[in-house]
Structure formats: structure tokens, C-alpha cells
Amino acid sequence: MSKAKPYVRLTQPLVRDSGGSALRPATWDEAMDRTVRGLKAAIDKSGGQSFGLFSCSKATNEMNFVAQKFARVVMGSNNIDSCNRT
Secondary structure, three states, X not given: OOOOOOOOOOOOXXXXXXXXXXXXXXXXXXXXXXXXXXXXXXXXXXOHHHOOEEEOOOOOHHHHHHHHHHHHHXXXXXXXXXXXXX
């Protein structure tokens, strides 16, 4: 029986340079730039309504508020759901 690997906390972002390449350490600025470019490309290709966000009922009201504001204002989407309605 194999022993489970322990969880490792990431202390810096990791990025891929191409589709199948290994992850490599990156600066926070590089990781955030890639994230922004990726989200903008998704909006340009499919529109803001292609984006959806799922929030957690265990998060604070403030965190859920910021999440819905991000989805509506930044991404241009009303596709927001939460597990607290179940």
C-alpha cells in the first residue's frame, strides 16, 4: 500500500511556459499578469457571461460581497451561485 504524499504549502506562484512543460517558479507580478491576460482573453473570445463564480457559505459576508462584485463589475457576469442556498 502506498503512503499518501504530505501536503506542501506553496510559497510562490508556479507557471507553465507551454502546454506540457513542467511548472516553474515565477514572480507574483508575472503570475498576476498571466492571470489578467487569460481572463481578458476569455472575455474577448466568449463574452463576460461565459464566466461563472461559485462562492462558499463558510466565507464571510464581506468575502462573498467582494466575489460577487468581481464577477459583476470586472468580469461582466451575473453567473454567481453559492452553496448557502441549499
